[in-house]
Amino acid sequence: MSFTGVMRPGHAAIRVLDMDESVTYYTERMGLMKTDEDDQGRVYLKAWDELDCFSIVLREADSPGIDYTGYKTFSRADMDELVGKLEDYGIDIEWIAEGELNNCGERARFQTPSGHSFELYSEKKQIGDGLGRTNPNPWPEGLKGMQVYRFDHVLLYGPNIIETTKIFTDVLGFDLTERVLTPEGEMNVTFVSCSNKAHDLAFVEYPEPNKLHHVSFMLMTWEEVLRAADLMSMHDISIDIGPTRHGITRGRTIYFFDPSGNRNEVFCGDYTWYPDREPITWTAEELGRAIFYHDRRLNENFLTVVT
Amino acid sequence: MVAEKFTIAIEDSDEAFTCSSDRNVLKAMEQLGRKGIPVGCRGGGCGVCRVQVVGDGRYRTGKMSREQVPVDDERQGICLACKLFPEADLRLKVLGRWQKHFITGMNPEAA
Numbered sequence: 001m002s003f004t005g006v007m008r009p010g011h012a013a014i015r016v017l018d019m020d021e022s023v024t025y026y027t028e029r030m031g032l033m034k035t036d037e038d039d040q041g042r043v044y045l046k047a048w049d050e051l052d053c054f055s056i057v058l059r060e061a062d063s064p065g066i067d068y069t070g071y072k073t074f075s076r077a078d079m080d081e082l083v084g085k086l087e088d089y090g091i092d093i094e095w096i097a098e099g100e101l102n103n104c105g106e107r108a109r110f111q112t113p114s115g116h117s118f119e120l121y122s123e124k125k126q127i128g129d130g131l132g133r134t135n136p137n138p139w140p141e142g143l144k145g146m147q148v149y150r151f152d153h154v155l156l157y158g159p160n161i162i163e164t165t166k167i168f169t170d171v172l173g174f175d176l177t178e179r180v181l182t183p184e185g186e187m188n189v190t191f192v193s194c195s196n197k198a199h200d201l202a203f204v205e206y207p208e209p210n211k212l213h214h215v216s217f218m219l220m221t222w223e224e225v226l227r228a229a230d231l232m233s234m235h236d237i238s239i240d241i242g243p244t245r246h247g248i249t250r251g252r253t254i255y256f257f258d259p260s261g262n263r264n265e266v267f268c269g270d271y272t273w274y275p276d277r278e279p280i281t282w283t284a285e286e287l288g289r290a291i292f293y294h295d296r297r298l299n300e301n302f303l304t305v306v307t
Numbered sequence: 308m309v310a311e312k313f314t315i316a317i318e319d320s321d322e323a324f325t326c327s328s329d330r331n332v333l334k335a336m337e338q339l340g341r342k343g344i345p346v347g348c349r350g351g352g353c354g355v356c357r358v359q360v361v362g363d364g365r366y367r368t369g370k371m372s373r374e375q376v377p378v379d380d381e382r383q384g385i386c387l388a389c390k391l392f393p394e395a396d397l398r399l400k401v402l403g404r405w406q407k408h409f410i411t412g413m414n415p416e417a418a
């Protein structure tokens with residue numbers, strides 16, 4: 001088996017202004033399933049095609065945004081090895097006890113120079129997709145709303161993204177898959193992958209630290225993206241842009257907002273990444289096409305609307 | 308009960324539109340195809356639609372991001388237009404941060 005180390009984005013902890021409204025949105029509209037709630041009032045959700053018992057944790061707070069993003073390693077030994085490498089690199093680790101999030105093992109939390117919190121963990125209870133691992137059906141009946149398959153990635157805004165990206169590529173074994181270069185040749189947008197997806201995480205250089213641009217969920221087809229957009233109009237969900245295509249990752253996408261103003265994305269159809277590929281470079285003049293392939297220009301909202 | 312209609316005027320512009328008491332000001336503006344207040348998330352989270360109610364017009368607000376509207380600001384009539392519901396005619400001053408991020412190569416006007 002050649003797939004070890006960091007496997008995937010395993011959870012995102014999102015702050016919301018109103019829990020009831022948000023749970024309705026993430027379950028009825030997005031199509032996640034509520035799997036748990038803890039004594040702090042945090043709500044745990046998973047997408048149908050995920051086997052682990054949660055991938056999104058909602059916390060009611062007075063400002064929206066993201067608390068942290070967690071990445072699951074293949075094994076505890078892999079996690080310990082990567083934590084050792086982070087410490088050697090000069091990064092402080094805060095250990096979060098097993099069970100602090102229900103049904104999740106010990107987590108190693110660290111901060112990036114962009115101001116964001118990340119975690120590594122290796123254990124989370126698997127509850128399955130309801131289809132089983134023997135002679136399964138292709139999909140479960142009774143799914144709701146947009147019927148997203150999985151939590152896929154986050155795009156984060158903050159300062160020092162070159163240094164931040166280096167932690168993922170030089171220490172944690174991610175590959176740089178795409179980047180945007182300024183006229184001076186500096187990276188100000190980076191996409192990185194820990195798998196053979198086109199991205200598992202992305203950063204945009206921004207003056208304010210610890211900002212969330214979007215939390216993304218995967219669909220399989222363009223028709224499903226269109227259907228998701230229809231549901232947004234049916235339920236008066238705030239649409240940002242799309243359905244359209246990204247130049248970066250080739251993804252077919254729509255951006256929209258949860259009831260607290262956190263941006264979400266559903267997308268399909270990026271390419272398969274292999275580590276023998278050279279990263280794709282976008283130049284500053286073509287940035288419009290890189291972000292929104294059809295509009296071919298940047299909009300203010302992409303650059304300034306964050307939580 | 309029929310929702311009352313009020314006039315929303317934007318300071319330093321000729322822009323004015325009507326908004327009923329059960330509709331947020333940003334939505335009323337957008338639905339009438341009017342401009343004046345920047346539109347972002349429409350959910351009280353991003354702060355792009357920050358406005359200040361000038362004068363003594365009465366209004367209600369929904370839940371807004373504290374980071375975008377600290378308590379002191381709220382006392383001075385600052386709020387987010389997407390969470391602002393009029394209970395009288397209102398005059399608004401637009402504060403929305405169309406702040407430019409002149410990160411080289413990231414300026415939409417140049418792109």
Ligand code: FES
Binds near residue numbers: 346347351355388390
């Ligand atoms: S548009 Fe984002 S707070 Fe109103």
Ligand SMILES: [Fe+2]
Binds near residue numbers: 153214216
């Ligand atoms: Fe995305």
